[in-house]
Amino acid sequence: MVYNNILETIGKTPLVRLHNIVSHIPAKVYAKLESFNPGLSAKDRIALHMIERAERLGQLLPGGTVVDATSGNTGFSLAMVSAIKGYRCVLTVTNKISEDKLNNLRAMGAEVILCPKDAKPDDPRSYYKMAESLAKQIPGAWYVNQNFNTDNGEAHYLSTGPEIWEQTDGEITYLIGSASTGGTLCGSGRYLREQKPEMNMIAVDAYGSVLKKYHETGVYDPNEIYSYNIEGTGKNIIPANVDFELVDRFVKVTDKDSAFKARELARSEGILAGYSSGATLQCLEQIKDELTEDDVVVLIFADHGSKYVTKVFNDEWMRQQGFMPAETPQETPKPATTNDGGVLC
Ligand SMILES: Cc1ncc(COP(=O)(O)O)c(C=O)c1O
CATH class of the missing domain: 3.40.50.1100 (Rossmann fold)
Known part of the structure; x- marks a missing residue:
């Protein structure tokens, strides 16, 4: 197929x-x-569905910008859909995100803004509030709002x-x-x-x-x-x-x-x-x-x-994280030797 x-x-x-x-x-x-x-x-499913709904409703127009607050996976999927459909993709994430996920987002062409993980949701520095304000500032931006968008x-x-x-x-x-x-x-x-x-x-x-x-x-x-x-x-x-x-x-x-x-x-x-x-x-x-x-x-x-x-x-x-005990320093084992002192390989 x-x-x-x-x-x-x-x-x-x-x-x-x-x-x-x-x-x-x-x-x-x-x-x-x-x-x-x-x-x-799983977030590929929602990214495609939410973007296509926004297109149908005229909320997202050709050449527009997709903006959301995402812990990583939704961002990657939004960036993937945006790449195919020609949108700019701007994402806010918390600094709890793994380095791998961050690099993946950038690889897919997203612009990523790191926000403090401990900022309270109503703090202007929080990743929710940052996404909201970016969507207002950027002309032609559509705020996905995955938490409250029921198309998710x-x-x-x-x-x-x-x-x-x-x-x-x-x-x-x-x-x-x-x-x-x-x-x-x-x-x-x-x-x-x-x-x-x-x-x-x-x-x-x-x-x-x-x-x-x-x-x-x-x-x-x-x-x-x-x-x-x-x-x-x-x-x-x-x-x-x-x-x-x-x-x-x-x-x-x-x-x-x-x-x-x-x-x-x-x-x-x-x-x-x-x-x-x-x-x-x-x-x-x-x-x-x-x-x-x-x-x-x-x-x-x-x-x-x-x-x-x-x-x-x-x-x-x-x-x-304290999930595994610290490694105890081990004596380096001496290489085995033959009777005449040659090292066995
Ligand atoms: C790795 C991972 N597992 C589970 C979930 C939970 O999915 P949902 O947001 O649909 O509740 C998410 C969403 O962020 C996720 O990224």
Whole structure:
């Protein structure tokens, strides 16, 4: 099959059964591998859908500028769509972004503005406020606003959800995925719930995010916010794309457990997936006791692990975070020698 351009290869990602890493769990567990999208993440779907909707509505005109605040993946996908369609792409990101992701954005032609990760959402230096003000300053700019643009969730309602339904022959009983803007989990979940109202939906959240508490109490508690490492899991705002009615439960996972799960996944299943995929697997670990052999679990693995080779998959980074013990200096072993003193090779 031949495609007319790269955008036509977005979607229709595989659903792959997991074995070794879930051998202690009675349910059938599958991973929806969003890394098979050309931009290596689920965000290709929303970038294309949101941009094409803005074009149809006349909000984005030929030669215009696409502006958004993004933790990396959406930015990469927006830059990819912009490259094909001839738009300028300006992105604000927090300085928590991995170096790999930053270089990827620039490689795709995006202009990237780094903002302090600890700036509160209403601080003019925050990546949200910076994107908003840039969109006002740049003539012909369109502010994507992925957190509040409901075309984000709709992209997954129209594609990811139906794909999972078809791939599981409607047998899915649990959908588990990280929630950040909420579009991926809630968009696909909304479609799946319409087919099967009894399906369970679990959102993975991070310590340092406000989402779980908001779901349980309706309170937006700024005291919940502190900086953490997992990218694409949790939020310090309440995005419109998180449907709190739809999600049954938010489960918090730690930076450390999630990092080790991502590493274990690569070595036991041969799947190099991102940090939030590790978080999703860790969530499964925390809820596994409620599963039976009749359950069919779908984990959404949002992106590819190659974006984290300087982080989660790097032992030095793991040590810097205190996730692995510091290396103890080892005596250099003496080379083995033959009886006559010659070194064996
Ligand atoms: C790596 C990664 N995982 C998961 C998510 C969560 O997706 P969503 O924003 O649709 O909730 C994101 C989004 O930023 C992400 O970049």
